[in-house]
Amino acid sequence: MRHRTRKSGGARGFTLLWVSSALGEASYSTSLIVLPLLVLALTGSPSQAGVIGFVDATALLLAGLPAGAVADRYDRRSVLLWCQGTLVAVFGAFAALLWAGAVSLPALVGLALVNGAATALMTAAGEAMIPSLVAEERLSDAVAMNAARTYAGQLAGTSAGGFLLAVKNAFPFVVGCLAHLTGLVLLLFLKRRPPTGPTADRPAAGGRGLLEGIRWILRHPFLRVGLVCATATNFFFGVIYFIVIASAQTSGMHTGLIGAMAGLLGVGGLLGALAAPLLQRVLTGAWPIHVVLWAFVVLTAGIAVLPGGWTPGVLLGAVAFAAPTANAYFTTHQLRLTPDSHRGRVMSVAAVASGGGGAVAPLAGGVVLDLAGRFAGLLGCTAVMAVVALLTLLSPALRDVPQPRQPEAPTAAEPAPEPDRAPA
Numbered sequence: 576m577r578h579r580t581r582k583s584g585g586a587r588g589f590t591l592l593w594v595s596s597a598l599g600e601a602s603y604s605t606s607l608i609v610l611p612l613l614v615l616a617l618t619g620s621p622s623q624a625g626v627i628g629f630v631d632a633t634a635l636l637l638a639g640l641p642a643g644a645v646a647d648r649y650d651r652r653s654v655l656l657w658c659q660g661t662l663v664a665v666f667g668a669f670a671a672l673l674w675a676g677a678v679s680l681p682a683l684v685g686l687a688l689v690n691g692a693a694t695a696l697m698t699a700a701g702e703a704m705i706p707s708l709v710a711e712e713r714l715s716d717a718v719a720m721n722a723a724r725t726y727a728g729q730l731a732g733t734s735a736g737g738f739l740l741a742v743k744n745a746f747p748f749v750v751g752c753l754a755h756l757t758g759l760v761l762l763l764f765l766k767r768r769p770p771t772g773p774t775a776d777r778p779a780a781g782g783r784g785l786l787e788g789i790r791w792i793l794r795h796p797f798l799r800v801g802l803v804c805a806t807a808t809n810f811f812f813g814v815i816y817f818i819v820i821a822s823a824q825t826s827g828m829h830t831g832l833i834g835a836m837a838g839l840l841g842v843g844g845l846l847g848a849l850a851a852p853l854l855q856r857v858l859t860g861a862w863p864i865h866v867v868l869w870a871f872v873v874l875t876a877g878i879a880v881l882p883g884g885w886t887p888g889v890l891l892g893a894v895a896f897a898a899p900t901a902n903a904y905f906t907t908h909q910l911r912l913t914p915d916s917h918r919g920r921v922m923s924v925a926a927v928a929s930g931g932g933g934a935v936a937p938l939a940g941g942v943v944l945d946l947a948g949r950f951a952g953l954l955g956c957t958a959v960m961a962v963v964a965l966l967t968l969l970s971p972a973l974r975d976v977p978q979p980r981q982p983e984a985p986t987a988a989e990p991a992p993e994p995d996r997a998p999a
Contacts (some may be wrong), residue, residue: 589708589717591765592655593724595758596701599659600728602666602751603694605736606686607631609747612740613673614683623680627687632934634691636927642699643788643923647916652765654700658693659759663752665689670748698926703918706910715907716852722899723848730841788920795912796972801905802925804864806932807963808871808901811956812894813936814943815875816840818956819887821941822949828884836888843892848899855904861973867901868964870894872957879953 610631611624618624646654669686672678702721709717739746792798823833855863874890881890906925913921943952967973 586709588765589705591761592701592704592708593720595655595659595761596697596721597724597728598754598758599662599694599697600725601732601735602662602754603690604729604732605739605747605751606690606732608733608736609740610683610687612737613678613744614680616744617678617680617683627683630684631687631691634688635695636930636934638692638695639699639923639927639930641923642695643703643918643920645696646700646703646919646923650767651700651704651919652762652767655697655762656759658697658700659755659762661689662693662755663759666748666752666755670745670752673745673748674743695926699919699923702906702910702922703915706915706918711911714910715855715903718906718910719848719851719855719899719903722851722902723845726841726845726848726899730838730845733841788917788924791913791917791921792924798909798912798921800967800970800972801864801909802928804868804963804967805902805905805925805929807960808868808898809929810932810936810939811875811960812871812898813933814940815878815953815956816891817937817940818944818949818952819878819891821944823884823887832884836885836891839888839892840895843895844899847896848903850896851899851903854900858900858904861904863900863904864973865964865968867897868960868967870897872961872964875953875957875960879950879957 607628610627614620614627615624665686669678669682672682705717705721706714735750736747739750792802819836820833823836858866871894874894878887878890909921909925910918940952943955946952947955
């Protein structure tokens with residue numbers, strides 16, 4: 576009976592965190608599509624509308640630097656509660672301003688800054704909590720379910736954002752406020768997650784804490800190689816996506832078709848995340864990474880040479896379908912190889928590195944498209960990704976994947992944590 580109670584509690588805790596985070600993902604995705612449209616309506620300037628997206632992405636990236644140290648130093652449940660509470664207040668206040676017709680550009684910029692920073696903190700704290708909420712043998716399934724949550728939140732948020740904005744400009748933020756409020760209430764039913772280890776060993780929430788995360792990754796060949804693969808894949812996928820969308824627009828494709836083609840990414844990613852647990856059981860060792868990288872190479876070549884207006888969208892969706900399996904495999908091993916006292920920082924470093932690659936991809940895609948054109952640009956990306964895939968296949972770090980274990984932290988010895996999860 577006692578065994579069943581602990582198992583039920585662990586599953587319940589992960590479900591509460593998952594639903595709370597899904598609501599936050601949906602609200603964040605809604606704001607991404609709505610904020611630029613509001614700026615455009617307010618100023619009539621496309622360039623200023625683009626600034627909002629840049630501000631949000633910059634806040635997300637910069638806050639991601641100390642976010643892991645915060646998640647390792649403070650109670651992770653409290654971090655989530657404070658972030659959700661802040662977003663409830665900010666979204667509620669912004670909805671009131673819109674309802675009263677008193678919104679301004681500085682208010683829009685302020686919302687983007689807070690939204691991006693709070694999202695970065697919640698992501699670091701939430702991901703670091705996963706191993707304490709699920710049994711060891713279910714960790715890879717939980718990571719895959721988190722990826723499905725992200726894709727589902729993006730699909731729901733982007734589709735609902737335009738509809739709510741058309742009804743009344745305040746409605747997206749009213750719904751966002753309610754979503755974050757619901758997420759906050761759900762988190763109240765989670766147990767506290769104080770940091771492990773002595774107080775003296777807890778990281779400072781700044782550059783020093785981030786450096787400890789970098790050192791931890793550099794000490795483990797598997798984590799180094801996996802992070803390079805993730806960063807390269809995110810970068811080149813962003814470049815390819817930009818080339819496909821930009822070239823479709825310049826060729827005269829209807830914007831509705833471009834949007835539908837881009838929507839296939841979300842569908843493919845969601846289905847791939849749901850299929851990832853099964854695919855990880857079929858693909859042993861590091862084969863999830865190898866198969867996904869070579870699939871990326873083949874599908875990118877197909878985008879370059881195959882005819883048809885819908886072909887690029889279908890093939891991009893296929894890439895998005897394959898990606899969650901490799902992501903879940905790498906993230907699972909990353910969590911297992913990292914002690915609880917360092918998980919926030921390690922996850923934060925990985926997120927900043929891979930996210931940074933994706934952030935500069937549109938700029939690089941524009942340069943490649945201007946200099947080389949669509950066909951040569953896509954084939955160039957194919958060639959570089961083939962080299963990455965080949966080097967990964969030959970890498971000793973991935974041929975001899977380390978057995979999942981809880982290593983010692985690079986700091987002073989610390990007691991083993993007592994996770995609230997089902998025993999193996």
